[in-house]
Amino acid sequence: xxxxxxxxxxxxxxxxxxxxxxxxxxxxxxxxxxxxxxxxxxxxxxxxxxxxxxxxxxxxxxxxxxxxxxxxxxxxxxxxxxxxxxxxxxxxxxxxxxxxxxxxxxxxxxxxxxxxxxxxxxxxxxxxxxxxxxxxxxxxxxxxxxxxxxxxxxxxxxxxxxxxxxxxxxxxxxxxxxxxxxxxxxxxxxxxxxxxxxxxxxxxxxxxxxxxxxxxxxxxxxxxxxxxxxxxxxxxxxxxxxxxxxxxxxxxxxxxxxxxxxxxxxxxxxxxxxxxxxxxxxxxxxxxxxxxxxxxxxxxxxxxxxxxxxxxxxxxxxxxxxxxxxxxxxxxxxxxxxxxxxxxxxxxxxxxxxxxxxxxxxxxxxxxxxxxxxxxxxxxxxxxxxxxxxxxxxxxxxxxxxxxxxxxxxxxxxxxxxxxxxxxxxxxxxxxxxxxxxxxxxxxxx
Numbered sequence: 001x002x003x004x005x006x007x008x009x010x011x012x013x014x015x016x017x018x019x020x021x022x023x024x025x026x027x028x029x030x031x032x033x034x035x036x037x038x039x040x041x042x043x044x045x046x047x048x049x050x051x052x053x054x055x056x057x058x059x060x061x062x063x064x065x066x067x068x069x070x071x072x073x074x075x076x077x078x079x080x081x082x083x084x085x086x087x088x089x090x091x092x093x094x095x096x097x098x099x100x101x102x103x104x105x106x107x108x109x110x111x112x113x114x115x116x117x118x119x120x121x122x123x124x125x126x127x128x129x130x131x132x133x134x135x136x137x138x139x140x141x142x143x144x145x146x147x148x149x150x151x152x153x154x155x156x157x158x159x160x161x162x163x164x165x166x167x168x169x170x171x172x173x174x175x176x177x178x179x180x181x182x183x184x185x186x187x188x189x190x191x192x193x194x195x196x197x198x199x200x201x202x203x204x205x206x207x208x209x210x211x212x213x214x215x216x217x218x219x220x221x222x223x224x225x226x227x228x229x230x231x232x233x234x235x236x237x238x239x240x241x242x243x244x245x246x247x248x249x250x251x252x253x254x255x256x257x258x259x260x261x262x263x264x265x266x267x268x269x270x271x272x273x274x275x276x277x278x279x280x281x282x283x284x285x286x287x288x289x290x291x292x293x294x295x296x297x298x299x300x301x302x303x304x305x306x307x308x309x310x311x312x313x314x315x316x317x318x319x320x321x322x323x324x325x326x327x328x329x330x331x332x333x334x335x336x337x338x339x340x341x342x343x344x345x346x347x348x349x350x351x352x353x354x355x356x357x358x359x360x361x362x363x364x365x366x367x368x369x370x371x372x373x374x375x376x377x378x379x380x381x382x383x384x385x386x387x388x389x390x391x392x393x394x395x396x397x398x399x400x401x402x403x404x405x406x407x408x409x410x411x412x413x414x415x416x417x418x419x420x421x422x423x424x425x426x427x428x429x430x431x432x433x434x435x436x437x438x439x440x441x442x443x444x445x446x
Contacts, residue, residue: 031063031341031344031346031347032340032341032344032347034064034066034337034338034340034341035064035337036064036065036066037064037066037333037334037337037338038066038330038331038333038334039066039067039068039069039334040066040067040068040069040094040095040331040334040335040338041068041069041070041071041092041093041094041095042057042068042069042070042071042093042094042095042097042321042338043071043073043078043081043082043085043093043095043096043097044070044071044072044073044078044097044156045072045073045074045075045078045097045099045319046072046073046074046075047075047283048263048267048281048283048284048285048286048287049157049283049286049355049356049357050072051286051354051355052286052351052352052354052355052356052357053070053156053351053356054070054072055350055351055354055355055356056342056347056350056351056354056356057070059347059350060338060341060342060347064341066334066337066338068338071093075099078097078098078099079099079102081093082096082098082102082106085324085326086106086109086111086112086324086325086326087111088326089326090326090327090328091324091326091327093324094323094324094327094331094332094334094335095321095322095323095335095338095339096112096321096322096323096324097156097319097320097321098153098319098320098322099317099319099320100134100316100317100318100319100320100388100390101204101390101395101396101399102396103134103137103144103152103153103320103322104137104142104144104392104393104395104396105396106322107137107144107152108142108393110325111324111325111326112152112153112322112323112324112325113323113324113325113332114150114151114152115151115152115153115154115323115336115339116150116151118323118332118333118335118336119333119336119340122151122336122340123151124151124154124343125343125360127345127360127361127362127363128154128155128343128359128360128361129155129158129359129360129361129383130146130155131155131158131316131318131359131383131386131388132144132316132318132386132387132388132391133145133146133149133388133391134153134316134318134320134388134391135151135152135153135154135155135320136149136150136151136152137149137150137152138150141226141228142392142393143225143226143391143392143393144388144391144392145226145391152320152322153320153321153322154320154321154339154342154343155318155319155320155321155359156318156319156320156321156342156359157283157318157319157356157357157359158316158318158357158359158383158386159281159282159283159316159317159318159319159357160281160282160314160315160316160317160379160382160383160386161209161212161279161280161281161282161305161314161315161382162279162280162281162282162285162302162303162304162305162375162378162379162382163277163278163279163302163303163304163305163306163378164270164277164278164279164280164284164285164288164300164301164302165276165277165278165300165301165302165303166270166273166275166276166277166296166299166300166301167299167300167301168299169187169193169276169299170183170187170276170277173277173301173303174277174306175306175307176306176307176308177213177216177217177245177249177306177307177308179306180196180249180277180306181245181248181249181252181253183195183276183277184196184249184252184253184276184277185252185253187253187276188252188253190255191255191274192274193273193274193275193276194253194254194255194269194274194275194276195252195253195254195275195276195277196249196250196253196254196275196276196277196278196279197250197253197254197255197258197261197266197269197275197277197278197279198250198254198266198278198279198280199261199262199263199265199266200250200254200258200259200260200261200407200410200411201259201260201261201262201407202259202403202404202407203399203400203403203404203407204399204403205261205262205263205403206403206406206407206410207399207402207403207406208315208317209279210242210243210246210402210406211313211314211315211389212279212305212306212313212314212315213242213243213245213246213308213313214239214242214243214313214389215310215313215314215315215387215389216242216305216306216307216308216309216310216311216312216313217238217239217241217242217245217308217309217310217313218238218308218309218310219233219234219236219238219239219241219242219310220233220234220236220239220389221233221234221389221390221398221402221427222234222392222427222431225391225392226391228436228437229437230392230431230436230437230438230439231437231438231439231440231441232424232427232428232431232438232439232440232441233424233441234402234420234423234424234427235417235420235421235423235424235440235441235443235444236441237444238309238310239420240416240417240420240444242308243406243409243416243419243420244416245308246410247409247410247416250410255269258410259407259410259411263280263281263284266278266279266280267280267284267287267288270288270296270300271287271288271293271294271295271296272295273295273296279305281317282302282357282375282378282379282382283357285302285355285357285375286355288300289372301374301375302374302375302378302379303378304378304381304382304385305382305385311385312381312382312385313385314382314383314385314386314387315386315387315388315389316383316386316387316388321339321342323335323336343359343360345360345362345363348360348363349363349366349367352364352367352373352376353367357379361380364376364379364380365380368380393434394430394431394434394436397430398427398430401423401426401427401430402423402427405419405420405422405423405426406419406423415446417444417445417446418446420444421443421444421446424440424441424443425440428440
């Protein structure tokens with residue numbers, strides 16, 4: 001669904017007026033004068049943070065006179081559109097919004113323009129988080145890292161989990177996963193209130209939402225991919241303990257259909273007042289504080305993710321604004337002009353005030369001190385602890401394996417040990433086929 005600039009300006013007019021009124025003088029001085037640019041079209045996902053982005057695009061148009069069209073597409077259709085765009089003679093899009101798990105496919109195939117080629121020597125502003133370095137690609141290592149990597153994209157958000165809870169039911173948010181289990185079981189009173197829930201659906205949902213458990217218990221999928229060691233470690237004792245705790249929490253505190261629950265289901269559970277705690281990405285926050293959507297506006301709060309024996313585990317699941325190679329130079333320049341403007345302090349402040357998730361440290365720290373933005377402290381704590389578990393070119397294939405086997409363990413088709421052993425065998429084969437230096441641990445007892 002392409003939203004044209006004129007229609008969006010009408011739809012977002014009220015929100016834009018609020019933003020313009022709310023941006024302080026200092027922030028207004030910190031926008032970027034990009035001059036007159038070609039119109040651009042952005043492929044973007046219909047997401048919980050889309051409304052905030054749509055509003056800040058309207059602000060860009062208001063300030064610069066440059067036009068932007070947004071092709072807001074459901075998540076499952078974005079990848080196909082992006083692939084088709086880079087394979088045609090000329091892309092219909094000037095900016096592609098690419099999910100973290102898809103980036104390497106595009107980086108490897110050389111269908112994106114390195115940003116330093118569009119604006120010579122361009123680097124991210126030092127205040128902008130690099131979100132686990134997924135915006136860089138090291139061709140030699142076939143790995144996403146700023147060390148020797150080329151800047152390929154910029155962040156529209158740095159999506160991480162936060163623990164969302166109701167202050168009327170949870171006096172103190174759990175500091176550990178032991179606390180989480182104890183508290184959610186004590187609150188559990190279905191179907192009126194569930195103690196805790198997070199996604200259990202097969203695929204990306206369960207894989208990504210299991211990652212905080214895995215990382216906090218000291219587990220890893222792969223030993224040390226940044227150094228070239230692709231020994232598969234997902235069937236370690238630490239990973240088994242993490243999976244057993246994940247299943248115990250989900251079975252003990254979530255709805256019975258948790259194995260089929262997606263992001264929208266978990267968000268709605270909290271927004272409707274039927275959950276005491278949920279684990280969702282910070283980009284979902286606007287749904288909880290919108291009085292037209294939420295019954296918990298006055299009682300919802302955010303906390304850092306609990307810790308386990310290995311500390312606080314946070315997986316980054318961000319998006320990437322990238323420029324396709326197959327567009328004329330003037331369109332690429334216009335795309336860069338928008339992205340540079342978007343990352344300024346003023347634009348990021350307006351983005352946050354409209355419900356977006358800012359990526360600048362100074363904006364997070366400033367707004368986080370103001371009423372209504374208390375969630376930013378939890379976001380920043382988790383972001384600074386975050387890592388990218390799938391920074392290698394085989395990431396998408398590995399995620400498919402994990403998403404299947406974890407779901408089978410959750411719904412009882414496989415024991416936790418059998419699920420992790422199966423995943424380890426399949427992931428090792430993926431790395432072997434790629435020629436990686438790989439190996440495996442001894443199987444867990446089943």
